[in-house]
Amino acid sequence: MNAPLDVPAGKLLRPAPGTHITIRGLTKSFAGQPLYSGFDLDIPKGQITSIFGPNGCGKSTMINMVAGLLPMDGGEALFDGKTLADTVIGYVFQNYRDALFPWKRAIDNIKYPLRIAGKSRGEADARADELVKSFDIRFDLNRYPYELSGGQQQLVSIMRSLAVHPEVLFLDEPFSALDYEMTLFMRDKLQDIFEATRTTMILVSHDLDEAVYLADQVLMLTRRPTRIAEVVRFDAPRPRHPETLTSDAFIRAKAQCLEVFQREVRVRDTSIGA
C-alpha cells in the first residue's frame, strides 16, 4: 500500500491477470533521440495483439527488443516471469527472402530450429511431417526457397517459426510483401494456426484492416517518444471471415482505431501548419 517513493515506478506495476509478457521501464533512444522512455506494457496470454501506430514510432523496434534482436537501453521484458533465455519464441520476418536460408531446401529450413534446439534427426522429421499435414501443403518442400513463390516462402517461414512450439510468436509485417489474394489467404491461415494452438501472438502491421481483423486487441501507439495511445478491444467471434470486415463490430473497432490514429498524427501536423 505505502510503497516507498524511491522505487522506480515500473517496478510497482503488477501485471494484469492473464498477462503473458510484462514489459517494464523499456527505454531506447537512437542518436540521442528518445524513442521509448520508461515504457510499460502487459501483453495477454493466448491472444493476438496487433501493434499499430504512425510511421517511425518504433513498432518493429519494440518487438525486436522484446525478442532479443535489439538491445534495450534500459528496462526488461519477462515471459510468465521467465527471461527470454528460458522462453521458446518464434519470429516471422517481413522479408521472407532475406530470412530463409537459400542454401537449405524448404523442408530443411523448417527443421533448422529443431536441430538448433538439439532434437534428433528423427524427431525433426516427425515434427516437419506434422506441420506439413496441418498446413495442408501442396507444393514441393524439397525445393530451395528461391524456387518458391513469395506466399509459399512466407508459409515456409511461418512453419519454421512454429516448428519448436513457441510460447510467443512475433510477426513483423508478415504479409506486407505479398499480393492481395495471397494476403487474404495467409491471414486466414494464421488465424487457423492461432485457433489450433492459442499461441500468444504479437503482430506488427501497417494495414489497419489486417491489424483489427486478426486481433483480440489493437495496441495504438503515439508518435515518438512512444506511449500507448489506446488499447482497442475487438471481440468478434472466431473464426472470422471476409464478412467480418463488413460487420458492425469490425467497423466500430476500426473507426475507434482510426480516430485515435488521426488524433495522434494530427498532434504534430497542426503544428506544422495546415
Place this chain on the structure above:
Amino acid sequence: MFNGRIANALTPTIGALAFIFLWWFIAWLKLVDPILLPSPQASAKAIWDGFVGGNLMKDLLITIRRTLMAFGIAVAICVPLGLILGSSVRVYRSLEFVIDFFRSTPASALFPLFLVILGVGESTKIAVAAFGAGLLILFNTAYGVMNARKTRQAAARVMGASPMRVMMGVTLLESLPQTFVGMRSGVSFSLVIVIVAEMFIGSTDGLGQRVINAQMIFNMPEMYATIFAAGVLGYGLNLIFIVIERRFIHWGGK
C-alpha cells in the same frame, strides 16, 4: 529450328576461328618474320610434340602443382582470417589500410624479400604466390561477411543458435559467393606469380622456365606451344571455379 541450334552452338567458336585464320593469313603472307611468327600448323605440331614426345606435360603439371599449393595455403589461412576480421567491423577497419596497402603492392616486388628469407627454392615461389592470392581471398571473404544480410543472422539468433553456430551455419555460407570471387581471382593470381617466378628465380622446370628457355634459343613454335598451354591452364582453372560455384553456391545472387 535444327539449323538455328547448330548456329547457336557454333557462335562461341567464331572468334577463335577468326583469330586462327588471321594468324594463319599473316603467317602465310609473311607479314611478320616467320622466325618470330610461325604458322598455326607449326605451333600446333610443337604442342603435339611437346605433349607426346617432349616434357611439356611434365612442366605443365609442375606449374599446376605450385599454383595449387600456393592457392591451398592461401585459402587455409585467409578464409578463416577473413571470417574473423569481417565479423568485427572495428577490427577490419583498423587493419583495412594494411590489407589494402599490401594488396596494392605488386607481389612481384616482394620476390627479393622472400628470396632473402626463404632462399632460392620451391618455397619462395609458392610463398609469394600464396601471399598475393591470400590478400585477395582475405579481403573478399571479409567483405562477404561484412555485407552479409543481417536478417538471416537475426533469424538464426532468434531461434537460439549460439554465436559460433551463427558464424559457421549462416555467416560463412552467406559470405561464400563473395569468398568465391576472391578464390577465383586468387587462383589466377597465383598462376601469374608462379609463372613469373619460374622464369626468373633459378628454376629448372615449370611452364615459365620453358617459355623463357624457348625464347632464348629462338625456338618460337615451342614458345607459342608453352604460352598456349599456360593459357589453357589459366582458362581451365577459371572454368573449374565457375562450375564449382554454380554447383555449390546455387543461391548466389538470389
